[in-house]
Amino acid sequence: MTDLELALHLADVADAITADRFRARDLAVDRKPDRTPVTDADLAVEDAVREVLAERRPDDVVAGEERGGTAGPGRAWVLDPIDGTKNFLRGVPAWATLIALVDGGRPVVGVISAPALGKRWWAASGAGAWASVAGGEPERISVSGVREISDAYVSTTHLGTWSQHHSRESYLRLVDACWENRAFGDFWQHCLVAEGAIDLAAEPIVNPWDVAAVQVLVEEAGGRFTDLSGAARYDRGSALSSNGQLHETALGLLG
Template sequence: MRDLIAAAEAAADAAGAAIRPLFRSPLLVEAKGDASPVTEADRAAERSIRALLAARFPGHGVIGEEYGADRPDAEYVWVVDPIDGTRAFVTGRPLFGTLIGLMRGGRPVLGLIDQPATGERWIGAQGEALRFRGAMGGTPGTRPCATLAEAELSCTSHEMFTSAEAPRFARLQRACRRATWGGDCYSYGLLALGLIDIVVESDLKPWDWAALAPVVEAAGGAMTDWQGQPLRLDGPGQVIAVGDRALLPEAVALLG
């Protein structure tokens, strides 16, 4: 695992070197097929990540948001989102992050969240405690939260829910103490620092969640689909992340 973590960190360093010069600078923003913004920073960062991983582990597969899948049936598959939260990036908000996850046999075993503007980094690896570095402070580990009535809920946007999902999410939101919006992957990092208790989202692609699950779990939390089942590459992209595992049955019941 040590070599895998070192490679993920080196890849994040390379991505950050591509991203930082373009943050809060004039950018030519194009529209992808799903109408989300993409910049040269996304593409340059993913190219840097792929090149480093290919050099160190030529037999591993890679799935990336910008350049697709290469050997996705390999035992080890890296799942990469060079800039998760591109809208935050292009509007100058440091809530985006680089996500580098590693799947083994279809299950997440390693995840890294890197915020290249603030220098914060979360690393979660199977069987190991969460690693966190950040000049702004923060203690790795989730906090106790016995019921949703005490919970801080976070979600990137209500627009991600379908007409069938929205009422289910609304039930959960009413049960929580408070809801905040925005954050993308950064919200999961804050959950792993005990500052948020639950994140519920939908329409996530594998590169949106593969790196997050090991971070949440290494911090002491849990991350599942809306049925409380393990996340799958071919799943519907519905995600629940909780800091206190006691919240999971209540959340699943309200979202069911």
């Protein structure tokens, strides 16, 4: 089984758990020390994925949002069992499991599975970016061809985080320069960039597990992924996805 095949299998394992617990009346919710929510489904998914990886890739490191671990210089699986937990616990269908394989500090495989949306995206270095709807035939995806910032569609996760972690004014400067803006949030906005539905997704604060799978997806779709300083890293605490043609302009506006 190739690494991509394994990542897709892990997404199947995760989907079986999350689909069953989504909108469950007995869903257990707790708060972590940083005040972000965690559900019993988050923990069950990460534990199940780790169990499979222990069997199939026993020599690889595993770093997950809920159970910890750090990606070092070698091979590491970086997991977000449920990205968009606030949506998940409120019954909003925009959430996903994110699975990435990082090798030598760079994501080389990424799978993003959103069963409540009926959508899955995946990519591997040199193999392109792909998506399928409701388990249907895979379709190769690519970023948009928008060249002017005045024609661009931009998204973020939460406007309030810009005040706390970067600059609210800088994000509004980008918004004012663009044609349209929304807050699709979390994984979804980056997937929308990868498939060409929108052109930019910017976040002033992210964790490595939030965007490791995103980086390889966007890059394999022909786009560009960096932190807000322009470094092509998933682990620098911020994120900007674009179709590539608008990237430098967006970085400049974000300051």
